[in-house]
Amino acid sequence: MIPLPFPHPDLEVAVGAVLAASQAILAIYEQGFDVAFKPGQEPVTQADRLADRLLVEALHAAFPGDAILSEEQGLQHRQAQPEQRVWFIDPIDGTKEFIKRNGEFAIQVGAARAGRLELGIICQPTAQRWWVGVHGHGCHTRQGDQAWQHVRLPARQGPPILALSRSHPSARALQLAARLGSKQQLARGSVGLKLMAIAAGEAHFYLNDSNSTKAWDLAAPELLFTEAGGMVTDQRGRPFVYDPARPHHEAGLLATADGDLHRQILDLLASLPHTPADRSA
Secondary structure, eight states, X not given: OOOOSSOOHHHHHHHHHHHHHHHHHHHHHHHOOOEEEETTTEEEEHHHHHHHHHHHHHHHHHOTTSEEEETTTEEESOOSOTTOEEEEEEEEETHHHHHHTSSOOEEEEEEEETBEEEEEEEEEGGGTEEEEEETTSOEEEEEXXXXXXXXXXXXXXXXXXXXXXXXXXXXXXXXXXXXXXXXXXXXXXXXXXXXXXXXXXXXXXXXXXXXXXXXXXXXXXXXXXXXXXXXEEOTTSXXXXXXXXXXXXXXXXXXXXXXXXXXXXXXXXXXXXXXXXXXXX
């Protein structure tokens, strides 16, 4: 079991579930796997499905009164209670990177109550890298057997650096970066790993133009990133609400290292055509 940076029984259970899923994923990653395709031609492997099942089973056994929304199994155990806690599970964020075997994929587990995020976990199995956080307690990271470190966004200096998807590079994000005077990009798989790179000061903003981002893609990353001092909204500047009945985030994503940069980018986005919300209308 991995010791936590602070006592929290529910986080301890969730970290244990993620650790078991991580070990199962690595076994498949090292032995080989088949690739299938879901509707929309999104790839999926037996590692996605096994990790999803292990996480759902562990969390339901520990918290039978909670709802669970996972990428591979959908919404389960939902009750007509507005205060019911909901777990959001992305068993492998970055399946394409998993298939490419470049290590840039992560397990992401977040929890919310009444639409507001309460805790988040990201684990990068190939690097034995963890990020954990609870609302009001900060974001913490460790690698291997090293001690936990508190994550706080460093002050930005110089032109902003764009964090760019390795599998889905955005021409619109590059256009925006040019307007900001940005000459550097950081390519990385996984939404969570990109946001954690910004939290570490390796980049300063990430723009996701997709109109089909789901709650499980962002729940854990948003909790951890905002606890580290970052800002996350859709591309209209609106906060995300984590409603399991409406898991789609249809107006893109903007994550930035500070409020000034966030406002500057939102102003620039207003002048650029073809927003995700327009395309999905």
